[in-house]
Amino acid sequence: MSNNDDKNLKLLKEQYEKPVMSDKAVFEMKQRMEQGKEEKRSMSKKKLFKGLAIAAAAVLTILILPNISSEVAQAMGNIPVLGGFFKVITIRDYQYEDERNVADVVLPEIKTKEGTDNSVTDTGKKTADEINAKIREIANKWVEEFKSNLEGEGYQNITINSEVINSTEDYFTLKLICFWSGGSGYEENHFYTINLNTGEKVELADLFKEGNDYKRIISENIKKQMREQMAADEGILYWIDNEEYPEWNFKEISDDTSFYINENGEVVICFNEGDVAPASMGTVEFTIPMDVVANILK
Amino acid sequence: MFRRKKKQDEIIEQIILKKYNSYYRMAMSFVHNEADAADIVQEGAYNAIKNSDSLKHIEFAETWVYRIMMNEIYKRLNTKKVKSIDDGDFIDLQVEDKYENIDLMIALDSMPDNDKAVIQLKYFEDLKLDEIAYILGENLSTVKSRLYRGLKKLRCKMDDLNMKGGERHVK
Numbered sequence: 001m002s003n004n005d006d007k008n009l010k011l012l013k014e015q016y017e018k019p020v021m022s023d024k025a026v027f028e029m030k031q032r033m034e035q036g037k038e039e040k041r042s043m044s045k046k047k048l049f050k051g052l053a054i055a056a057a058a059v060l061t062i063l064i065l066p067n068i069s070s071e072v073a074q075a076m077g078n079i080p081v082l083g084g085f086f087k088v089i090t091i092r093d094y095q096y097e098d099e100r101n102v103a104d105v106v107l108p109e110i111k112t113k114e115g116t117d118n119s120v121t122d123t124g125k126k127t128a129d130e131i132n133a134k135i136r137e138i139a140n141k142w143v144e145e146f147k148s149n150l151e152g153e154g155y156q157n158i159t160i161n162s163e164v165i166n167s168t169e170d171y172f173t174l175k176l177i178c179f180w181s182g183g184s185g186y187e188e189n190h191f192y193t194i195n196l197n198t199g200e201k202v203e204l205a206d207l208f209k210e211g212n213d214y215k216r217i218i219s220e221n222i223k224k225q226m227r228e229q230m231a232a233d234e235g236i237l238y239w240i241d242n243e244e245y246p247e248w249n250f251k252e253i254s255d256d257t258s259f260y261i262n263e264n265g266e267v268v269i270c271f272n273e274g275d276v277a278p279a280s281m282g283t284v285e286f287t288i289p290m291d292v293v294a295n296i297l298k
Numbered sequence: 299m300f301r302r303k304k305k306q307d308e309i310i311e312q313i314i315l316k317k318y319n320s321y322y323r324m325a326m327s328f329v330h331n332e333a334d335a336a337d338i339v340q341e342g343a344y345n346a347i348k349n350s351d352s353l354k355h356i357e358f359a360e361t362w363v364y365r366i367m368m369n370e371i372y373k374r375l376n377t378k379k380v381k382s383i384d385d386g387d388f389i390d391l392q393v394e395d396k397y398e399n400i401d402l403m404i405a406l407d408s409m410p411d412n413d414k415a416v417i418q419l420k421y422f423e424d425l426k427l428d429e430i431a432y433i434l435g436e437n438l439s440t441v442k443s444r445l446y447r448g449l450k451k452l453r454c455k456m457d458d459l460n461m462k463g464g465e466r467h468v469k
Contacts, residue, residue, distance in 0.1 A: 019335065
């Protein structure tokens with residue numbers, strides 16, 4: 001651009017920069033920001049209660065589980081099933097409490113029966129070790145962050161717990177629930193599914209016949225469910241068909257997307273907070289109807 | 299992780315407190331009304347704080363807040379446009395002293411909203427083109443063509459001005 005252009009743009013810029021927000025308007029803006037913070041905080045409180053309820057439910061599940069397992073084992077008689085091979089125990093790991101900081105970390109650990117040896121149980125043991133290590137790694141990270149925040153001035157509360165979704169004869173899923181509340185709430189779930197017939201850890205791709213575009217088929221169904229839910233309830237919001245922020249929109253699940261198999265044998269896709277919806281929606285799940293994937297399931 | 303989230307909240311708050319006049323100027327250039335512009339910035343600040351968890355990459359925080367402000371401006375323009383047909387509300391360009399610039403200001407103001415925003419973000423707020431693309435939710439090539447089109451329009455006016463200036467000198 002020529003010097004004259006520069007000069008003219010400079011004049012325009014001076015004109016453009018003239019407006020300044022009044023003190024009153026700035027004060028009102030700060031109030032509005034406090035209001036935003038307050039609303040965020042109350043949302044996270046709601047989530048804290050939800051988190052505690054889940055934690056309570058998890059404790060119940062674990063107390064009842066041994067009885068169920070033995071009943072199942074008895075019913076099965078002498079048929080060798082891996083279902084009786086895995087057992088989940090919970091360990092009170094890291095506990096801390098002062099005026100501003102509370103940590104309640106109870107970790108699940110998958111145990112395998114000793115003494116039996118064949119390739120399937122060996123695989124099972126390896127899978128269990130692998131999952132236990134992953135859970136330990138996640139918990140360590142959370143506890144480290146919690147400890148490093150102890151010096152700060154804010155309030156914080158972390159809860160780590162688990163739930164066994166002991167759903168079908170073929171699959172076994174362990175859900176690790178990590179919950180944090182402070183200035184805002186944050187929940188993160190991890191799912192681990194084991195194939196009880198092989199002892200192997202199951203990935204989403206393992207469920208489907210090869211050469212099928214299961215990601216697209218499932219994603220399309222999730223989008224359909226999102227649209228239906230949003231149409232039915234104004235309070236529900238997913239990032240889909242959002243024109244203001246198109247790059248936030250849910251496009252497709254990935255190989256790492258969490259899932260489990262429910263008691264009807266249906267695949268349930270799980271998203272963490274903020275993945276496919278505003279964080280205020282929390283973690284969300286979509287049950288994929290059998291008829292959608294019936295043709296491509298193994 | 300949660301410490302990142304907490305830090306993120308603070309970063310967004312600091313950005314707003316540092317840049318509110320910049321958002322305000324942008325809002326003023328579109329709505330030409332102090333009360334509306336203040337309202338836009340206040341709503342934008344509220345939305346940014348409340349939804350700060352939605353920001354996925356903290357390094358985009360500044361442009362992310364800008365983008366929320368820009369959306370507030372466009373939201374307001376859409377309701378205003380419908381209204382102004384009824385009450386015959388004319389835009390009042392508050393130009394006091396720089397009389398020679400009024401043609402340029404009108405030229406800038408009469409551009410399509412996004413062309414105007416690109417020029418202002420680039421030359422008055424010194425943002426990079428890829429940042430502008432993110433703020434406006436458009437791809438880079440669209441932003442580039444808006445920039446060239448806008449500059450061309452301004453340059454025509456500038457040439458006029460420069461010529462007039464030259465004539466005056468001759469006289």
